[in-house]
Amino acid sequence: MPDRRRADARRNYARILAVAEEEVAAHGADASLEQIARTTGVGSATVRRHFPTRRALLEAVSHKRIEALRVRAQDLTGAADSRGALLEWLGDVVAYCASARGLAAALVYDGVAPDPVHDNSCSAMLEEAGDPLLRRAVRDGAVATGVTVADLITLAVGIVLATEHHPDPTAAADRLFGLAVAGLAGQGPAAT
Template sequence: MPGQRADARRNYALLLAVAEKAIAEQGADASLEQIARTAGVGSGTVRRHFPTRHALLAAVFRRQTETLAVRANDLAAAPDSRAALVEWLQAVLAFGVTTRGLAVALSRDRSAAPGEVHDHCATARLTEAGGPLVDRAAADGTLASGVTIADLLALVTGIALSMEHEPDGALRLLNLTLAGVCPEPFRRSA
């Protein structure tokens, strides 16, 4: 945004703030027209900054997604690869359950047309961040053979969608799932 005029930067920041609030209250299907009205701009201004709903959702969730990416990086050197992966997946789930609309956005990321998904979308960033944790757990034998980061993110997303208003129930479902995906017999002795 450095090349934008000051008023365009202000409009972007205002639209993003209004969109964050609207999505938190109404979910991923919040009205773009209402976001524009609340921000005091025309719908054309919204479309210039965010050409698709996906682009708007990606911008809204970018900061939180980056926090999860940093957490994955921090956990990459943890001594127990299984515990690190589980801790990160629990953090992704907590974020998905408590951030209204994120689970819907993540599920849309997977089903979007090829040209619609951008490098900054939540799923792509989480896949990139969590991949090393999955690879390490697989190499250590603490993750069932063939399980991918895409599989695990799909599981977390599905749990978050089904348990959006029940964070404790969501964590229980994740732990039950992981007991099946990462059972103790897969552990190798050190």
């Protein structure tokens, strides 16, 4: 009997996650947990058992994109231009967050420790992925010392959250990211 419940729990998790992906794509971080439960055909307690917090749900929905960003950081680690590699990766973070509703909300630093059930938070995964890129750029003198990957992700998330209701959020986020990278010294937006 315990094996059957585990199999049922796995099936429920997969169904809930599939529905949650659709709901988050349609409604962003404010997707209704109750609607997810209704559409899945389970009780809201079942949804909350699998995803005890909204952040846990958003992190699960965002996991594939975060993994793609982690792989992208690895691919860029050996690039000749360390600053360019870091900025290209950050541009990808901005683009992914702007195009994937709910991803920026999963990355927001809210001072709350990650849910112990979901100990590999999206932010922690991104920080770990981006760290080699940043360390190399700092070592090459291309980025100021004292800058952290958390700082850069916070900047990216802030840009995405500020533009999420823009008619073209991806273009607006990309423009603001370019301005942030170039600064206001008349250099114009950096190519990302």
